[in-house]
Amino acid sequence: MSEKIPYKIYLEEHEMPKQWYNVRADMSKKPAPLLNPATLKPCTAEDLGHVFCDELVKQELNESDRYIDIPEEIQEFYKMYRPSPLVRAYCLEKKLDTPAKIYYKFEGNNTSGSHKLNSAIAQAYYAKQQGLKGVTTETGAGQWGTALSMACSYFDLDCQVYMVKCSYEQKPFRREVMRTYGANVTPSPSDTTEVGRKILAEFPDTNGSLGCAISEAVEKATSQDGYRYVLGSVLSQVLLHQSVIGMESKIAMDKYGITPDIIIGCAGGGSNLGGLISPFMGEKLRGEKDYRFIAVEPASCPSLTRGVYAYDFCDTGKVCPLQKMYTLGSGFMPSANHAGGLRYHGMSAILSELYDQGLMEAVSVEQTAVFEAAQQFARVEGILPAPESSHAIKCAIDEAMKCKETGEEKTILFGLTGTGYFDMYAYGAYNDGRMSDYIPTDEELKKSFDTLPKTD
Numbered sequence: 001m002s003e004k005i006p007y008k009i010y011l012e013e014h015e016m017p018k019q020w021y022n023v024r025a026d027m028s029k030k031p032a033p034l035l036n037p038a039t040l041k042p043c044t045a046e047d048l049g050h051v052f053c054d055e056l057v058k059q060e061l062n063e064s065d066r067y068i069d070i071p072e073e074i075q076e077f078y079k080m081y082r083p084s085p086l087v088r089a090y091c092l093e094k095k096l097d098t099p100a101k102i103y104y105k106f107e108g109n110n111t112s113g114s115h116k117l118n119s120a121i122a123q124a125y126y127a128k129q130q131g132l133k134g135v136t137t138e139t140g141a142g143q144w145g146t147a148l149s150m151a152c153s154y155f156d157l158d159c160q161v162y163m164v165k166c167s168y169e170q171k172p173f174r175r176e177v178m179r180t181y182g183a184n185v186t187p188s189p190s191d192t193t194e195v196g197r198k199i200l201a202e203f204p205d206t207n208g209s210l211g212c213a214i215s216e217a218v219e220k221a222t223s224q225d226g227y228r229y230v231l232g233s234v235l236s237q238v239l240l241h242q243s244v245i246g247m248e249s250k251i252a253m254d255k256y257g258i259t260p261d262i263i264i265g266c267a268g269g270g271s272n273l274g275g276l277i278s279p280f281m282g283e284k285l286r287g288e289k290d291y292r293f294i295a296v297e298p299a300s301c302p303s304l305t306r307g308v309y310a311y312d313f314c315d316t317g318k319v320c321p322l323q324k325m326y327t328l329g330s331g332f333m334p335s336a337n338h339a340g341g342l343r344y345h346g347m348s349a350i351l352s353e354l355y356d357q358g359l360m361e362a363v364s365v366e367q368t369a370v371f372e373a374a375q376q377f378a379r380v381e382g383i384l385p386a387p388e389s390s391h392a393i394k395c396a397i398d399e400a401m402k403c404k405e406t407g408e409e410k411t412i413l414f415g416l417t418g419t420g421y422f423d424m425y426a427y428g429a430y431n432d433g434r435m436s437d438y439i440p441t442d443e444e445l446k447k448s449f450d451t452l453p454k455t456d
């Protein structure tokens, strides 16, 4: 009998990655450059330096270095909550009665409750190195704001968070966690910025959106001395930091001679999925191995499966650089009954390009099916998953059930990005049978595609 794989594979401290992996180095066709919205020319380091920290700008523009050293202080911080476990989902496999082997990389074991801390600590570190006073940001569901407040308090930086209004009202405890770490939290849109006041005047009853909160945070960063803006997803630098997820997974799997056939992740702005698949995608790009990669997105905010691949604004206020990505248009607002996170209108440029080249697949799932999968998972694996993460669970279960039909013993790896303790209203709606699905019509999508900028 072959040796049983442990339930949880933990790396030793000395096995943890000391460098991030930059998948762009192995892409023969690179993601399109960010454009300056005023000139429509590729952004220079100087353009970006007004908004972002200098070292992070270098990382954003770096398409050639395959590996980038993780500064020692960041490695030390990682050791507080990493390595994260790679778990063999024996109980789920048994429950599903599938021959598939299911693994998940669990990133929810820290107070922010998600993978976002991996990039928050890196961004706070570089802001501190640059001698800044603080940073501004937006948060939707609240995980990024929480992660960033933890990272800022560690480096003694001021942290100003614009939180999407409906989420600010629905998740008061998220706000208090952020305030406990010393962050200043403002519901967005607000009257503290010009762009916020403009949006409020036009749409007084708005619930807010990520795109709008981004505009406010950027304005706040560029109008105060010693501040820069930081973003928790979408950007290539964030995927770079999140590559620790994939590298740890790969080191752990290699140690036990496991090769995944399918790698699955939920996709909001694309950072956890990009981080998880990067080292495996590198092997595929170099022609060394082949894997199936699947991005899972909500049917109510389907940027990859129904969006267009075009230059678009990253924010509603149209102050950020233009990025070529799969997008629903920066004016897109997901339906108010959408509870499952992943509500950003666009997608990482790296993932967009990989998807466009046919190197990655994408599926969309409806939220009631996502919560059903979440409940099924929670009942056998013991972890209460975040709704975002549950998109990946849903897809992993679907793939495992296909294996049951065909008898194939595929190995599935998925990213379990976080825990759902702050999503109990959504779980409550599901448990009461009050949750519904909303899929935007083609006409609605067309309307928001009409807001795309003309770049040629």
Ligand SMILES: *Cc1c(COP(=O)(O)O)cnc(C)c1O
Pocket: 113, 114, 115, 116, 143, 144, 232, 233, 234, 266, 267, 268, 269, 270, 271, 272, 273, 341, 342, 386, 388, 389, 417, 418, 419
């Ligand atoms: C933010 C978040 C996501 C989605 O963001 P990506 O950048 O697409 O990874 C997924 N899961 C959790 C728990 C999150 O907090």
